[in-house]
Amino acid sequence: MATPKIAILFVCLGNICRSPTAHGVFEQRVAEEGLASYIHIDSAGTGDWHLGEPPDPRTLLAGQQRGYDLSHLRARQVQTSDFDQFDYILAMDRKNLVNLQQLQPQHFTGHLGLFLPFGQDSIEEVPDPYAGGADGFEEVLDLIERAAEGLLAHLRDGPLKQFPPSH
Ligand code: 4NP
Numbered sequence: 202m203a204t205p206k207i208a209i210l211f212v213c214l215g216n217i218c219r220s221p222t223a224h225g226v227f228e229q230r231v232a233e234e235g236l237a238s239y240i241h242i243d244s245a246g247t248g249d250w251h252l253g254e255p256p257d258p259r260t261l262l263a264g265q266q267r268g269y270d271l272s273h274l275r276a277r278q279v280q281t282s283d284f285d286q287f288d289y290i291l292a293m294d295r296k297n298l299v300n301l302q303q304l305q306p307q308h309f310t311g312h313l314g315l316f317l318p319f320g321q322d323s324i325e326e327v328p329d330p331y332a333g334g335a336d337g338f339e340e341v342l343d344l345i346e347r348a349a350e351g352l353l354a355h356l357r358d359g360p361l362k363q364f365p366p367s368h
Contacts, residue, residue: 206241207360209352210283211316212301213293216246216276219327220293221256222341223316225264225271227349234353239364244274245283247300251276257331263338267346284309288360291316291352294326319355320348 211223224244231240254276255261264271281304283290288311292298301313317325327344330337 206239208241208287209289210287211244211291212297214246214248215251217251217257218260218330219341220244221271221274223345225269226345230349245277245279247279247297249278259338317348320351
């Protein structure tokens with residue numbers, strides 16, 4: 202049987218800016234740490250406007266400039282069944298967290314919460330960059346890169362301990 206993985210879903214509104222950035226950044230960090238066989242990563246949006254689309258061109262460019270290739274990602278909408286498949290469902294802001302809390306089945310035993318508190322920042326929400334300028338996409342990356350390190354540390358301290366060393 203395949204090794205069970207810790208499954209992490211990043212969620213924003215459109216799944217073309219913030220959550221694909223978190224998806225790609227965390228995927229790369231997990232691969233660099235040799236942990237890809239233990240952690241499954243995905244992203245989704247609470248909205249349905251961009252289904253099947255690649256990330257926003259500004260998201261792709263900002264990511265590319267820091268060495269992240271996000272071009273393979275495609276937008277999808279969160280589904281109730283995601284609560285059966287993911288251990289961590291991490292929202293980029295409170296509005297999306299509230300929407301997820303409304304979808305959450307009673308039997309869900311995983312972690313549903315905001316992503317940024319895993320990092321050291323006092324900022325708890327990733328601001329929506331969609332209607333703004335290029336600076337917003339840089340800020341998204343700054344916040345997500347720091348929280349990704351915190352999430353990695355959290356997983357090493359707990360859930361990853363069930364797996365054999367290499368970490
Ligand atoms: P995201 O940004 O939630 O970070 O992907 C947005 C993308 C699209 C829209 C809003 C936010 N929209 O309204 O289409």
